Amino acid sequence: MNSFEQIIENEKNTRYAMDDKSNFANLTLARMLAQKPSVLETYFKFALLYLLLAVALISAMPYFNNQLAHLETMLLLIPQFSPQSLFYVMITVLLLNSCLGGFMLKHKILST
């Protein structure tokens, strides 16, 4: 039986090489380029973006209310909705949009 030092020395002198390094590099690179962002990561990015938008909208609410009130009276297009309910409709639309964006990113229809 070889001694510990001998075995270690022999192993240190052993060189391992892949059968086809170029093919390995090509395959790895191809898999690397095909990597998609994780679903969770994508949805998180969008959720964060829209959260920021929502915060911005809430901050602008007083101005927003006034503008909508003017629109209501001027155009009479949306008399049945209060500015608050319109705001909730907008947030819902934005959230749906974020889900759609996430879906598009996941399936590479959109890219980051």
Place this chain on the structure above:
Amino acid sequence: MDDKEIVRRTLTQSRHHYRLIIEKYGDFLYGLGMRLTRGDKYLAEDISQEAFLRSYKYLHNFDSSQNFKKWLVGIFYNSFKDAIRKNRHDEALDENMVSQTTIEPSYASFFDLIKYLTDDEKIVFTLKYIYEYSNSEISEITNIKERQLKEVIKNGKGKISEQL
């Protein structure tokens, strides 16, 4: 071109620059994989590939003041542990794979030596005695505290002494 420059170009110019890293360290990681898997060349190749994919994924987290090779070995360590955990689900398949793909018995001595070591003991032992990393470097790579590391080395050497 040094590693840091390749990393910089990969992040700022094109992902294709990373090919240079794969070509440079492909055999190194494969060799480490061969030793840790005791000669399973397919598994060694899979783990190396996984390590490259993960390293690319987390490349933006790489601190350029660090040594890239050491950082890559750290990622390889995690890929190795995950691959082994996954492979243990099917011991029978694993046995078949080893018998079909292990290399010639001329290399068997080292593989026999580490046969009864745990995964942590195997990697610590290999990094220390074959690649001559210091304890502090191994601790950095594996996130095992130095005190605990000494225990791992002692246990590993104990098991090896019993075989010799």
